[in-house]
Amino acid sequence: MKIIAGLGNPGSRYEATRHNAGFHVVDSIARELNLSWKNSQFQASVAQGTFENETILLVKPLTFMNDSGVAIGKIVRYYKISLQQLLIIFDDLDLPAGKVRVREKGSAAGHHGMESIIAHLSSQEFPRIKVGIGRPANGKIEVIDFVLGAPKGDDSIILQEGESLAAQAALLWARSDITSAMNTVNAIRKTER
Numbered sequence: 001m002k003i004i005a006g007l008g009n010p011g012s013r014y015e016a017t018r019h020n021a022g023f024h025v026v027d028s029i030a031r032e033l034n035l036s037w038k039n040s041q042f043q044a045s046v047a048q049g050t051f052e053n054e055t056i057l058l059v060k061p062l063t064f065m066n067d068s069g070v071a072i073g074k075i076v077r078y079y080k081i082s083l084q085q086l087l088i089i090f091d092d093l094d095l096p097a098g099k100v101r102v103r104e105k106g107s108a109a110g111h112h113g114m115e116s117i118i119a120h121l122s123s124q125e126f127p128r129i130k131v132g133i134g135r136p137a138n139g140k141i142e143v144i145d146f147v148l149g150a151p152k153g154d155d156s157i158i159l160q161e162g163e164s165l166a167a168q169a170a171l172l173w174a175r176s177d178i179t180s181a182m183n184t185v186n187a188i189r190k191t192e193r
Helices: 018-033 065-079 112-121 143-147 153-175 178-192
Strands: 002-006 044-051 054-061 086-092 100-103 128-132
Touching: 002 018, 002 065, 002 153, 018 044, 018 054, 018 086, 018 128, 018 143, 018 153, 044 065, 044 153, 054 065, 065 086, 065 112, 086 112, 086 153, 100 153, 100 178, 128 153, 153 178
Parallel strands: 002 054, 002 086, 086 128
Antiparallel strands: 044 054, 100 128
8 A cells, every 4th residue: 555645724715825845736636536535533634545556545634734734644544555655745945946856864954734634644755846936036025925815927836836746756766765756756857857
């Protein structure tokens, strides 16, 4: 079994925001695999199906970003999976918009959703995909307003390209392993941008 969780905030108010990049990626994967979302006992929306002859579970925590670990912790314990079977996808301010980085493990680097997951799993030894959203230019806008804002025009197109690449990376991980996803996706972004 492979579990792919995208981080974000539930509700229409947050739907199009940069902070919901993780939700956008798993929504894209669900469409590609023709999977339907349903609410679960894990305080998360889930979509389950088969991919490459293996069970795949897509997850969107409904606990709001800063408490993402509540839902992820419940799911990991319920399915008794190893942390190598879990992939987390989230937005990253420190990556330029549209850039994607695949990592085998690592710290939260100030991302509150990841801090919550690391706390609830008592580990940072799990794969993740970061979708770059960039930082606000010239400090004209507060970081929180930027993250919870919706990109427009070219910014929106660039972010969607990054989310699409992240979805491809997630499926490559599900099909193969984190090393394959890292080698393929990290290399693409270095040469293309």
